[in-house]
């Protein structure tokens with residue numbers, strides 16, 4: 001064969017091989033916003049060659065709606081405990097292969113045996129947190145101990161809250177002595193008047209970054225995720241205080257889980273085990289200072305980080321975890337949307 005022909009053939013063979021080569025592997029992660037550090041995603045890609053597409057959401061309900069619509073295919077999602085429970089009832093989660101998760105041992109005993117997934121067979125705790133009140137003590141001088149102290153006419157237009165109907169409804173219920181397990185049509189009707197008083201007072205609804213409005217002085221107090229409060233305390237411990245509402249405090253446990261139909265199940269396991277490594281998990285805590293369920297990672301935190309009262313509340317506060325409330329969730333959404341629309345907020 002003439003050299004040129006040989007060259008052409010070699011080039012053709014190379015092109016054919018390239019066409020057959022598997023596409024670079026990827027992982028489709030659908031998770032809460034401001035929760036997974038870019039440094040962690042990059043570290044995983046560098047080590048494994050697996051590219052991570054990180055799509056974000058701001059509530060469990062938003063995630064569920066998108067997942068159930070089938071509009072996109074995800075390999076990993078990040079539901080809170082009550083949403084793990086709901087997804088399991090619908091048989092939407094894949095059983096995890098614990099043999100591929102040797103670092104699961106780092107998760108503390110208090111995260112095992114819980115009703116949504118007692119054996120961590122379908123979900124792996126990622127971060128835990130509370131929902132509480134942040135007060136700018138330079139602006140608000142009187143004591144704030146509970147929701148009823150926040151939602152007062154004198155604080156009108158000085159309040160930020162999570163843009164999360166279930167959260168908002170359970171705060172109002174707590175002021176009427178009703179727990180988060182008591183979300184029924186009847187009780188929703190009972191708290192409608194409370195919401196009608198509260199929501200016109202709110203200036204900002206923000207589940208992604210409620211700290212921003214507090215930090216730049218747009219508002220003076222708010223009801224936010226504990227990790228957001230912890231960041232504010234790190235910024236200025238004199239100015240910001242975190243209060244666990246006396247009427248009842250919500251404790252959430254956010255988890256990683258693989259939805260049925262995931263296309264990259266192996267990559268999903270590799271990612272879960274990667275973030276369970278203490279030295280990786282601690283990076284998550286440093287950027288997003290929630291309560292880390294990974295006890296080995298906790299050991300790597302500085303004494304100052306462990307002393308942040310929003311990340312690791314002192315004492316033994318009474319915390320309530322949500323359970324799946326079933327179809328009444330639609331009514332929760334409707335109630336808050338309705339009252340918001342009438343409040344002009």
Ligand code: N2P
Pocket residue numbers: 032033034035080129207208225252254
């Ligand atoms: C992260 C918010 C996670 C807390 N930005 C909600 N479960």
